[in-house]
Structure formats: C-alpha cells, structure tokens
Amino acid sequence: MTDNGPTAATPGGAAAQPATTTGGALLAGMVTAGLGLGVCTVSVLLLWIAAPAPAAGSPSGALHIAADLWLLAHGADLVRTAGPGAAAVPVGVTPLLLVAVPVWLLYRCAQRALSAADGGPRRHARGTGPLRRPASPGAVLGRFLGGYLLTAAAAVAYAASGALRVAPVSALLCVPLTAAGAVAVAAARTVGLRAVLPLPARARRAWAGLPPGVRAALAPPRRAAALRAACAAGAVLLATGALLVLTGVVWHAGAVRHSLLHVAPDWPGRGTVLLVCLLLLPNAAVWGAAYALGPGFTLGAGSAVGPLGAVGYPAGLPPFPLLGAVPQEAAGSPLTWAAAVGPDAAGAAAAGYAARPARAAAAARGPEARLLRWNRRATATVAALAALMCGAGAAVLAGAAGGALGTAALRHVGPSWWLTGAAAAGWTAAVAVPGALVLREWHLWRTLGRSPLAKRRS
Known part of the structure; x- marks a missing residue:
C-alpha cells in the first residue's frame, strides 16, 4: 500500500498519474496510521495466541497493548499500575527498533503523497471542465499530518485507561513531533523543505546579515x-x-x-x-x-x-x-x-x-x-x-x-x-x-x- 495508490482515470479509460488532492492526503494519513497500528496489532495477537491460556488475558487486552506499543513507538510514555490503589509506575524507555515501523511508514507514504501532488495539472474526474492544478506540497503535507494525528488521537483516547495505559500529555507532545520529523525528511528528499516551508523575509535578511x-x-x-x-x-x-x-x-x-x-x-x-x-x-x-x-x-x-x-x-x-x-x-x-x-x-x-x-x-x-x-x-x-x-x-x-x-x-x-x-x-x-x-x-x-x-x- 505504500508503493501503489489510487489512480485517476482519463476520459479514454487509461490510468493517469496518481491523484492526490488535499482530501486524498487526509485519507492517506489515516491509512498510514492504520498500517502502523495494524503491524503492532498483528504482532501482539500472534504473541497472545502463542501464550498459555491462563496468562493470555482477553483479546481486548491484547488490542489495548497494541495501541500502547504503537504510541510508545512515537516516544510517548506509558504508565503501569499493579492494581487498584497501587502507585503508578512510568515506562519511558522507547525501543528504538520499534520506532522504525511508524517512521518508515510516514516517510514512504509522505513521499508517495508528495510525488503524486507534483505530477502536474489534471482534469476533473468526469473529464470535463477546466484543468485543475495540483495541490501545493504544504497543503498536501498539512492534510496528511492531520489525518495521521486524527487516528493517533483516537488511539490515545482508547489507550488512556487500563493497567498499562499511555500518558496523554506525553502522547500529545511526542506523536506530532515524531510524525512531523519523518514527514519533514520525506519533504526534504522529495521536493525540498523550501517548497513546503519557505523562509520568511526576516529569516532571509538574518541569513544575509551573517x-x-x-x-x-x-x-x-x-x-x-x-x-x-x-x-x-x-x-x-x-x-x-x-x-x-x-x-x-x-x-x-x-x-x-x-x-x-x-x-x-x-x-x-x-x-x-x-x-x-x-x-x-x-x-x-x-x-x-x-x-x-x-x-x-x-x-x-x-x-x-x-x-x-x-x-x-x-x-x-x-x-x-x-x-x-x-x-x-x-x-x-x-x-x-x-x-x-x-x-x-x-x-x-x-x-x-x-x-x-x-x-x-x-x-x-x-x-x-x-x-x-x-x-x-x-x-x-x-x-x-x-x-x-x-x-x-x-x-x-x-x-x-x-x-x-x-x-x-x-x-x-x-x-x-x-x-x-x-x-x-x-x-x-x-x-x-x-x-x-x-x-x-x-x-x-x-x-x-x-x-x-x-x-x-x-
């Protein structure tokens, strides 16, 4: 799914360049977050199936742990409690190999969205009307991050309770930073950062004054x-x-x-x-x-x-x-x-x-x-x-x-x-x-x- 995306059909029936509008970028961000959650969910469910029956817990608990791990991969802290009235114990060590899953997905899917947006002008879906210019890279990345963070917000709400839960404040800080960093690298390698975030005039004057x-x-x-x-x-x-x-x-x-x-x-x-x-x-x-x-x-x-x-x-x-x-x-x-x-x-x-x-x-x-x-x-x-x-x-x-x-x-x-x-x-x-x-x-x-x-x- 990171290599192939939806294509817009031309009036003659031939496939054209992948059509990425701002709405499509929003959906692409949500799909990217869903893919990362899916990787963690499948891994946790496989371990849950292989675990002995008395210690396996319930499937909902396994899904809760999958959401926790996905948020931990973004740098968010987890909190563990042994039972009612017990003190909360933070779990703040992020496995760096786990970080590679959401970062790679963000990088690949953001590159895909930017490459599609840079494919040149395209006609409307019905093949009539004036040419529609592609969305700007900044708008595409903004909607892409918006879709990703909407899914992440739902994951935070789901994983904010339980014996092992996410710390909402750290998730609200770390998930956007991790996502924005990966997307910025993808933008720098695809279209250049200046195409997404052009330097303001004050920054250019400061650079010229060095x-x-x-x-x-x-x-x-x-x-x-x-x-x-x-x-x-x-x-x-x-x-x-x-x-x-x-x-x-x-x-x-x-x-x-x-x-x-x-x-x-x-x-x-x-x-x-x-x-x-x-x-x-x-x-x-x-x-x-x-x-x-x-x-x-x-x-x-x-x-x-x-x-x-x-x-x-x-x-x-x-x-x-x-x-x-x-x-x-x-x-x-x-x-x-x-x-x-x-x-x-x-x-x-x-x-x-x-x-x-x-x-x-x-x-x-x-x-x-x-x-x-x-x-x-x-x-x-x-x-x-x-x-x-x-x-x-x-x-x-x-x-x-x-x-x-x-x-x-x-x-x-x-x-x-x-x-x-x-x-x-x-x-x-x-x-x-x-x-x-x-x-x-x-x-x-x-x-x-x-x-x-x-x-x-x-």
Whole structure:
C-alpha cells in the first residue's frame, strides 16, 4: 500500500498519474496510521495466541497493548499500575527498533503523497471542465499530518485507561513531533523543505546579515560533505556500541541465561522476552556507544557505568537478559579503557569523508589551482561541522534510548544526552580536524608530487 495508490482515470479509460488532492492526503494519513497500528496489532495477537491460556488475558487486552506499543513507538510514555490503589509506575524507555515501523511508514507514504501532488495539472474526474492544478506540497503535507494525528488521537483516547495505559500529555507532545520529523525528511528528499516551508523575509535578511565566513561554512557543498562525514562517524560509534554489547553478552553468558530462565520459565514467554531484547538492541548499542565515549550510562539510584569503572548499582535490578550483560561493579582496567578505540575510529572515518572533496579534486587531473580550490580552511570547517552534527545526533539518540522504568531507583536509566553529545563532538573534532588536514595534504602530495605548503613557502 505504500508503493501503489489510487489512480485517476482519463476520459479514454487509461490510468493517469496518481491523484492526490488535499482530501486524498487526509485519507492517506489515516491509512498510514492504520498500517502502523495494524503491524503492532498483528504482532501482539500472534504473541497472545502463542501464550498459555491462563496468562493470555482477553483479546481486548491484547488490542489495548497494541495501541500502547504503537504510541510508545512515537516516544510517548506509558504508565503501569499493579492494581487498584497501587502507585503508578512510568515506562519511558522507547525501543528504538520499534520506532522504525511508524517512521518508515510516514516517510514512504509522505513521499508517495508528495510525488503524486507534483505530477502536474489534471482534469476533473468526469473529464470535463477546466484543468485543475495540483495541490501545493504544504497543503498536501498539512492534510496528511492531520489525518495521521486524527487516528493517533483516537488511539490515545482508547489507550488512556487500563493497567498499562499511555500518558496523554506525553502522547500529545511526542506523536506530532515524531510524525512531523519523518514527514519533514520525506519533504526534504522529495521536493525540498523550501517548497513546503519557505523562509520568511526576516529569516532571509538574518541569513544575509551573517558574516561571509559563516555563510560560506554553511553553504550546501560543505554542509553536504559534513553531513556525510557525521553519518560515517555515527555509524562507527553505533557499530562500536553493538560490538561492546555482543562482547558483554558473550562474557556474561551465564548471567544472561539465568536472567532469561528466571523471567520466563516457559518457551512462549522466553520467545516474547527475546523479542523484547531484539527491539531494545539499538538502545543497547547507543548505551554501548556512550560507554565507549566515556560518560557511560546509569542504571538508576546514582549509579555510573563507564570505562573507568562501574559503581552504585541499585538493589533489586529486574532480571532481564540485557541487564545481565552489564559489567560488574569494579574499577576500570586496560581492557575497558580499550573501548576508546571506537571514538578514535569514528573520528578517523569523519576525517576521511571530510578530506574526500580534496581527493576528488586531485583525481580530476585539472590544473593545480583546481586541486587547491578546496583549501585547508574548507577542509577544517567540514570536519568541525561534522563533529557538531555527530554530537547533535549522539545527543538525540542518547535521549531517546533512555528513560524511566520506575519512580525510585529506576527513575532514569540510560546515558545522559548532553554528556554523550558533548563527548561525541569532542572526540570527533579532536581526531577529525587534524586528520582531515593531514589527509588533504597527502592526497595533494600524491597528485602534485610535492606539498602545496612547500610551494607557498617558496
């Protein structure tokens, strides 16, 4: 349904371009939300069918949990109560792999709606009358988001009661932000953000008033090169975190197995726990990346887990397999300090991508002036921008990977978003800026046969 949409028939009977009006965009948004809810519903119902009869509950409870999970995938917090009069316990850790379901659907369906709206003028459905111009991208996206949020509002109303329920305030904040972010990325990749949200005159005047050096640093070529370098550094950091998680699982295999058997004595329950662990693997990779960067993460009650040591674990941590892979309380050692190789590798990856424009210029076999067009200032600027972007991305992921799992000791678990972002930016800048400059000189040396610095000194 994300690849094929309704088509408008021409008077001769042939199919024309997909017709997307503002009303059609509203329906497309509602269908997109329904698809996401359907994925969660089918998954939960399959687990409900496989569960033992005494613990399975009712089908309405399974549908309620499906709505809760769909809202949790947008970043909304859940609230759990053990019974009448019991204290409410927040559940604020969002499985990042679960987030991929609504975000991918929003991205694909918004792209589809924008592409259909950009198909050119079309006639009325009856084939008579003047040509009807397509709706503007801003109007299409507005109606698309409106339909999506209408369905989300119905889901919030349905999931706002019960033993496990959604916190309405967090849902009203997080669902629109997540939907708008995914749709904005789709708009940027399809028609450009300026076609949807043109800059006001005041913003254009402010941009024109910036110093020339700042405007040159934020020009599209340098911004695109910095984004590629930041993505490369972020991918290396996440790979480092995933490798640390895998190492911890293998190193503490006995504790992981004991936790799995304790929390789920039967095979259907173990399958459910393993599925939850799979959904939380991206979260664990972010925690591992924060561990490699130095700030580490917390398991609540003021605890700290990092390469320099692990201290202050709260008593009575829940028996969960991924928590069994956490290092035991002890001081750091050269083995844990070796995790710093990951941030160094991330900075090296950013340096390689920041120096690529100079490498491309060197490979173009143009005149010497063309080889030196991407000068040292541009290379250092791209590397520094990549470090800032990598830090911003690390901060966002760290904030999304943690949250609350209780009201006392587990009030917050996971990495600190601002410490993780600052560490990622600092590590990347410390390695990427000098590394990119060195790589630039090396690429030009290989092409020119001598250093450009030596020529300038002569």
